[in-house]
Amino acid sequence: MGTVSESIIQIQHLTKTFGTGESAVHALEDINLDIRQGEIFGIIGLSGAGKSTLVRCMNLLERPTSGHVIVDGKDMTTLSEKELRLARRDVTMIFQSFNLLMQRTCLKNVCFPMELTGVSAPAARKRALELLDLVGLADKADAYPGQLSGGQKQRVAIARALATNPKVLLCDEATSALDPTTTLSILALLKNLNETLGVTVVIITHQMSVIEEICSRVAILDGGVVAEQGDVQEIFSNPKTDAARQLVYPGGIRAEQVPPSSRAIRISFNGGTVYQPLIASLAIDCGVKANILGADTRNINGHAFGTMLLSLPQEPAEAARAIGYLRSQPNLTIEEVEYHA
Incomplete structure (x- = not known):
C-alpha cells in the first residue's frame, strides 16, 4: 500500500437529485466520506x-x-470550467467498458490526454511507451483495441489514465x-501502481471479492446513503447494518434457515487464523x-472472516457445553438464533 497520510478527497453533505417535483429521483443523500492520500478505498453497493x-x-x-467535493484542498464545486479541466488531470477515471478510441493504436490512445494538454508529440510518445511498459503491454504499442483481450484493453485504459x-x-x-x-491480474496491477506511484485508488464495485482483495477501507452505499464505512476487516468481522450483512454474508446465513424446534447458534469469525477444525474440535x-x-467464510490476508450457522443437540446440557466451549475460543x-416461521 502507498503511504497513507492526510485526506486527498473529502465529500461533505453531498446530495444529488435528478429531475424536479414528484418525478425527482434522489440518487445520493447527505454523503460524507474522507479518502486518505495513498490508500485504496472501496465503495460498494x-x-x-x-x-x-x-x-x-x-x-x-x-x-x-448540494454539498462539497474537496480534492487535494480544492473545492471542485466552486471551480470555473477552465479550473475544473485542470483539476481533472489529478483525478482520472477508468470504466467497465474501457472507453478506448478504436481507430487509434494503443500508443495513440495513451498519447491522447497528453495531446489535449499541449504536451509535444515526442514527449507524449516517450511517456506513453513508458506507461505501456508499466502496465505490461510494451509489445502492443502499435496494436489496435480490437486486437486486444478485455484485460489488455483495461491495461491500456489504465496507462491512459496515468498519462497526466x-x-x-x-x-x-x-x-x-x-x-x-x-x-x-488487474487488481494486482492497481495495487502495484498504488505502491510504486503513490496514486490513491478509489474502487467502485458491486463485488465484495474485489473489496477484500485490495481495499483497506470501504463505504457501503444503500439507496443513495452511506449505510456503513470503516476498515475492511472491521466491517467483515462485524457488519452492523442490513446492507452490510447482505453484501458480506450473501450465502444463506439467515435465521429463517433454522428448522423448527432446532436450537441453533451463529458463529462469527473475527479474524482468527484457523477455523476449519472447529467442528471436529467440538x-x-x-x-x-x-x-x-x-456457512459463508472467507480468508482475508490469512485471517478468517464470515459466519457459520450450527444446529446443536436438543439436550440442554450438551448444547450448553458446546456454547461454553465455543465462547472460550479466540x-x-x-x-x-431463534427460528421464525
Whole structure:
C-alpha cells in the first residue's frame, strides 16, 4: 500500500437529485466520506445504490445538487470550467467498458490526454511507451483495441489514465466485464501502481471479492446513503447494518434457515487464523456433534472472516457445553438464533 497520510478527497453533505417535483429521483443523500492520500478505498453497493453517480460527482462529471467535493484542498464545486479541466488531470477515471478510441493504436490512445494538454508529440510518445511498459503491454504499442483481450484493453485504459500523472485514480466497475483470473491480474496491477506511484485508488464495485482483495477501507452505499464505512476487516468481522450483512454474508446465513424446534447458534469469525477444525474440535473435546446449516467464510490476508450457522443437540446440557466451549475460543462471536416461521 502507498503511504497513507492526510485526506486527498473529502465529500461533505453531498446530495444529488435528478429531475424536479414528484418525478425527482434522489440518487445520493447527505454523503460524507474522507479518502486518505495513498490508500485504496472501496465503495460498494447493489445496483441502484448510487455508486456510479457518486464517483462521477468526485470529478464533477456529474455536478452535485448540494454539498462539497474537496480534492487535494480544492473545492471542485466552486471551480470555473477552465479550473475544473485542470483539476481533472489529478483525478482520472477508468470504466467497465474501457472507453478506448478504436481507430487509434494503443500508443495513440495513451498519447491522447497528453495531446489535449499541449504536451509535444515526442514527449507524449516517450511517456506513453513508458506507461505501456508499466502496465505490461510494451509489445502492443502499435496494436489496435480490437486486437486486444478485455484485460489488455483495461491495461491500456489504465496507462491512459496515468498519462497526466494523477493523484487519484477512480475505477468505476473496472473489472466487472472481466473473468475472475483477469480481474485478479488487474487488481494486482492497481495495487502495484498504488505502491510504486503513490496514486490513491478509489474502487467502485458491486463485488465484495474485489473489496477484500485490495481495499483497506470501504463505504457501503444503500439507496443513495452511506449505510456503513470503516476498515475492511472491521466491517467483515462485524457488519452492523442490513446492507452490510447482505453484501458480506450473501450465502444463506439467515435465521429463517433454522428448522423448527432446532436450537441453533451463529458463529462469527473475527479474524482468527484457523477455523476449519472447529467442528471436529467440538466433537473431540466436548463430545458434541453439531450440524452445519450454512456457512459463508472467507480468508482475508490469512485471517478468517464470515459466519457459520450450527444446529446443536436438543439436550440442554450438551448444547450448553458446546456454547461454553465455543465462547472460550479466540476470535469468535457466538449468538443463539431463534427460528421464525
